Amino acid sequence: MRVLILGIGNVLWADEGFGPRCVEALAESHSMPDNVRLLDGGTQGLYLLPFLEEAEAMVVFDAIDYGLPPGTLRLIEGDEVPAFMGAKKMSLHQTGFQDVVATAKLLDRCPPRMVLIGCQPVELEDFGGGLRPETAARIPEAIAMALAVLARWGITVTPGRTATDDLADASIRRAAYETGRPSEAEACRIGDARFFPTSVEPA
Numbered sequence: 001m002r003v004l005i006l007g008i009g010n011v012l013w014a015d016e017g018f019g020p021r022c023v024e025a026l027a028e029s030h031s032m033p034d035n036v037r038l039l040d041g042g043t044q045g046l047y048l049l050p051f052l053e054e055a056e057a058m059v060v061f062d063a064i065d066y067g068l069p070p071g072t073l074r075l076i077e078g079d080e081v082p083a084f085m086g087a088k089k090m091s092l093h094q095t096g097f098q099d100v101v102a103t104a105k106l107l108d109r110c111p112p113r114m115v116l117i118g119c120q121p122v123e124l125e126d127f128g129g130g131l132r133p134e135t136a137a138r139i140p141e142a143i144a145m146a147l148a149v150l151a152r153w154g155i156t157v158t159p160g161r162t163a164t165d166d167l168a169d170a171s172i173r174r175a176a177y178e179t180g181r182p183s184e185a186e187a188c189r190i191g192d193a194r195f196f197p198t199s200v201e202p203a
Contacts, residue, residue, distance in 0.1 A: 001035060003155060004055035004111065005146065006048070008041040008062050008097055011172060014129035015063050015121035021131060021174050022061035022117070022142050024167055029143070031160030036150070039166045045096030052104045057113035057153060059146050060097075063135070064118030071134040075145055076116040115149050117142050130178035 005026065011017030020040045027038050037055075041048050052058065060081065066074055082101040104110035119142065122132035130136075150157055167173070 001056045001153065001155070002054060003036045003150070003153070004051055004058045005032075005036060005038050006041045006051070006058060006060045007039070008043070008048075008060060010043050011168065011174075011177065012128055014123045014126040015119070015132055015135045016124055017131060017174075018063040018119045018121065018135055018139075018142075019061040020168060021136070022139055022146075024173060025139050026143050026146065027162040027164060027167060029159065030147070030162065031158045032162045033155065033157070036155060036157075037166065038162055038164050040168045041097075042168070043096065046100055046103065048097070048100050049103055052100060052111060053107070053109040055111045058111040059115045059117065059149055061142060061146070062097075062116065062118050063121045063124075064116070066118065066120050068120045070120050070122040070132075071138055072120040073138055073142055073145065074118050074120075075149075076118065078114060081114045081116045113153070115146075117145050130174070 005023060007019035007021070007023035009016045009019040011020050020042060023038050023040050032038060037051070039048075039051060041051075064074070066072060068074070082098050101110060101114075119135055119138050122134050123129065147157055171177075
C-alpha cells in the first residue's frame with residue numbers, strides 16, 4: 001500500500017507551521033519503508049493533487065481551529081477529514097487542500113484511507129514567528145498517533161532517519177529558522193513600525 005504522510009501549513013506564520021514541522025520531525029526520528037512518502041506540502045494547494053492520486057492511504061498533519069484549548073490534538077478519519085478542515089478555516093491553505101481532496105474524489109483518485117491529525121494553535125498572528133512552546137510540545141504525541149495509524153495499517157516503522165528531498169530547504173527547517181530569527185525589537189511583527197505604530201503619541 002502506497003502511503004503519503006503530508007504536512008500542510010505555512011512555517012512563516014507561527015503555529016500555522018505545525019504540519020510541516022511534524023513531518024520534518026518524523027523524518028529526523030524514524031526510518032520509513034519505501035512505500036511511505038513524507039512530504040512537506042506547505043501551502044501548495046492543487047499542486048499536491050498528483051501526490052494524492054498516487055497514494056492509497058494518507059496521514060495529514062495540520063493546525064486546525066477546533067475551538068478547543070490551545071495545544072489540543074484531535075484525530076479525524078475518513079470522509080470527515082475534508083469536511084472538518086472546512087468547518088472553520090484559518091487560512092487559504094485549508095481551502096486549497098479541500099479543493100485538492102474534492103478534485104481527487106471527482107477523479108476517483110482520492111486515497112481510500114485518510115487520517116487528519118490536527119492541533120489547536122496557540123498563535124497565528126506572528127508573521128515570521130515559530131511554533132509556540134505549547135504547540136511544539138505536541139509534536140511527539142502527534143507523531144506517536146501517526147505511528148499507531150501506520151501500525152494499524154500493517155506498516156512497520158523503525159527508529160532512524162528518512163532521507164528525502166520532499167522537505168523544506170534546510171535554511172527554514174525548524175532549528176535553523178527559529179534560532180536564527182531576529183528579536184521583536186529588530187523585526188517588527190505587525191508590519192513596518194513607521195506606518196503601523198503600536199501607540200499614538202498624545203497631541
